[in-house]
Amino acid sequence: xxxxxxxxxxxxxxxxxxxxxxxxxxxxxxxxxxxxxxxxxxxxxxxxxxxxxxxxxxxxxxxxxxxxxxxxxxxxxxxxxxxxxxxxxxxxxxxxxxxxxxxxxxxxxxxxxxxxxxxxxxxxxxxxxxxxxxxxxxxxxxxx
Amino acid sequence: xxxxxxxxxxxxxxxxxxxxxxxxxxxxxxxxxxxxxxxxxxxxxxxxxxxxxxxxxxxxxxxxxxxxxxxxxxxxxxxxxxxxxxxxxxxxxxxxxxxxxxxxxxxxxxxxxxxxxxxxxxxxxxxxxxxxxxxxxxxxxxxxxxxxxxxxxxxxxxxxxxxxxxxxxxxxxxxxxxxxxxxxxxxxxxxxxxxxxxxxxxxxxxxxxxxxxxxxxxxxxxxxxxxxxxxxxxxxxxxxxxxxxxxxxxxxxxxxxxxxxxxxxxxxxxxxxxxxxxxxxxxxxxxxxxxxxxxxxxxxxxxxxxxxxxxxxxxxxxxxxxxxxxxxxxxxxxxxxxxxxxxxxxxxxxxxxxxxxxxxxxxxxxxxxxxxxxxxxxxxxxxxxxxxxxxxxxxxxxxxxxxxxxxxxxxxxxxx
Numbered sequence: 001x002x003x004x005x006x007x008x009x010x011x012x013x014x015x016x017x018x019x020x021x022x023x024x025x026x027x028x029x030x031x032x033x034x035x036x037x038x039x040x041x042x043x044x045x046x047x048x049x050x051x052x053x054x055x056x057x058x059x060x061x062x063x064x065x066x067x068x069x070x071x072x073x074x075x076x077x078x079x080x081x082x083x084x085x086x087x088x089x090x091x092x093x094x095x096x097x098x099x100x101x102x103x104x105x106x107x108x109x110x111x112x113x114x115x116x117x118x119x120x121x122x123x124x125x126x127x128x129x130x131x132x133x134x135x136x137x138x139x140x141x142x143x144x
Numbered sequence: 145x146x147x148x149x150x151x152x153x154x155x156x157x158x159x160x161x162x163x164x165x166x167x168x169x170x171x172x173x174x175x176x177x178x179x180x181x182x183x184x185x186x187x188x189x190x191x192x193x194x195x196x197x198x199x200x201x202x203x204x205x206x207x208x209x210x211x212x213x214x215x216x217x218x219x220x221x222x223x224x225x226x227x228x229x230x231x232x233x234x235x236x237x238x239x240x241x242x243x244x245x246x247x248x249x250x251x252x253x254x255x256x257x258x259x260x261x262x263x264x265x266x267x268x269x270x271x272x273x274x275x276x277x278x279x280x281x282x283x284x285x286x287x288x289x290x291x292x293x294x295x296x297x298x299x300x301x302x303x304x305x306x307x308x309x310x311x312x313x314x315x316x317x318x319x320x321x322x323x324x325x326x327x328x329x330x331x332x333x334x335x336x337x338x339x340x341x342x343x344x345x346x347x348x349x350x351x352x353x354x355x356x357x358x359x360x361x362x363x364x365x366x367x368x369x370x371x372x373x374x375x376x377x378x379x380x381x382x383x384x385x386x387x388x389x390x391x392x393x394x395x396x397x398x399x400x401x402x403x404x405x406x407x408x409x410x411x412x413x414x415x416x417x418x419x420x421x422x423x424x425x426x427x428x429x430x431x432x433x434x435x436x437x438x439x440x441x442x443x444x445x446x447x448x449x450x451x452x453x454x455x456x457x458x459x460x461x462x463x464x465x466x467x468x469x470x471x472x473x474x475x476x477x478x479x480x481x482x483x484x485x486x487x488x489x490x491x492x493x494x495x496x497x498x499x500x501x502x503x504x505x506x507x508x509x510x511x512x513x514x515x516x517x518x519x520x521x522x523x524x525x526x527x528x529x530x531x532x533x534x535x536x537x538x539x540x541x542x543x544x545x546x547x548x549x550x551x552x553x554x555x556x557x558x559x560x
Contacts, residue, residue: 022544
């Protein structure tokens with residue numbers, strides 16, 4: 001009877017010790033390989049390589065929680081604007097035929113300075129700074 | 145102490161002088177130099193609609209700027225002498241030309257508003273209002289009816305009768321008055337219908353100035369009702385894709401042959417109701433069944449398109465619900481948000497493609513959107529799984545540690 005109680009105590013001690021070790025090691029392990037968590041504030045992102053970006057085209061990239069439209073003009077200059085239309089928040093796109101930024105929802109047009117030029121958009125698009133360093137495109141929030 | 149009080153008194157006097165000077169500077173000088181205004185204020189004979197922020201007054205144009213006369217004398221007879229250029233109040237018929245003296249002159253307008261158009265009068269006489277005025281109708285709108293006479297402000301000014309938010313109310317003054325409009329054979333419920341429409345709600349309730357007011361479809365100075373041929377083009381100004389799809393669809397020819405108005409047949413015009421997927425179905429709210437009946441191609445297409453749309457919307461709603469759950473659990477929602485945003489864009493596109501009346505095109509786009517929604521759902525599931533792993537992991541760790549402590553206690557006791 002005494003032996004079986006001691007045996008039970010040893011098993012409980014061994015198992016719980018193993019559990020305790022796991023509960024100590026697991027957080028250390030997850031700390032070394034952390035889960036994805038959203039960044040609180042994003043001020044700058046890399047948006048790919050400049051040489052891979054065709055001229056007269058645009059693409060939407062993630063800037064934290066907001067989409068940003070990056071454009072490479074016919075002349076090869078980069079520009080970046082908030083990707084949501086100032087009218088009803090639809091995602092805008094670059095129209096290579098018009099060489100303007102277009103919102104498909106209500107035919108809103110912005111020029112390549114992000115200024116609303118026709119259609120319902122009430123305000124210009126917010127502009128982001130673009131910097132190309134060593135062929136890498138960096139998009140940065142402009143200081144207001 | 146006495147010198148201190150003197151200093152205080154001087155500072156107070158200087159402050160008063162500064163504030164008096166500022167007030168005087170802020171005040172429009174015409175209130176002190178223009179004898180028309182000085183006398184008319186004194187005798188309390190100012191126009192009922194007079195506003196000191198009137199754009200002409202702000203530019204230094206006082207009464208004489210429009211009515212002529214001599215504002216430099218306080219003698220009423222001299223001031224309002226015809227020989228000194230006094231023209232008085234123009235009749236309704238004279239008003240467009242009266243305003244046009246300046247507004248049709250590039251040379252004059254260049255001094256005040258170089259970028260303003262100078263063809264308003266010309267445009268006006270192409271409008272129904274202008275044509276009727278020419279025919280001697282004294283009730284139709286001329287410049288003053290819409291712009292007011294003495295409280296004219298820039299259309300960008302929220303107080304202006306021509307500001308987008310105020311335009312429906314301005315047009316309503318005449319067009320919603322059955323008594324005033326009884327001799328013209330047109331309805332008077334446009335404003336009432338507009339206020340409940342998707343455009344009216346956006347403009348008047350949500351203050352979305354991108355939403356059309358009366359003038360955006362009917363024109364400003366050349367106000368003319370859009371004809372049968374131009375209705376779709378007017379709607380297509382903003383709803384460009386809808387128009388393009390419709391124009392290249394087989395329905396365009398059928399509508400034209402049947403003399404059905406392209407957009408308004410299904411959507412209405414002043415009372416454009418918010419669209420729903422039920423419109424393209426065979427249910428109670430269907431607009432397709434107005435012409436199509438069971439067994440014909442249009443009826444089958446409506447059934448198929450509605451099914452594709454509802455299946456997609458169901459998946460989209462499911463993904464959105466998951467996103468809310470993720471937000472509530474405090475997990476990373478960025479990728480889900482982006483996937484859902486793409487799904488939403490695709491949903492808008494799919495709904496626009498309805499105007500092709502081609503079930504295959506709608507199905508293809510709906511499938512693409514569904515995949516995006518499913519991607520968002522799967523991402524959300526992973527996040528939820530991760531959430532529960534963390535929660536249960538914490539629970540198990542607590543249990544193990546408790547057992548370990550208790551077992552350790554007994555072990556130590558047994559060793560003693």
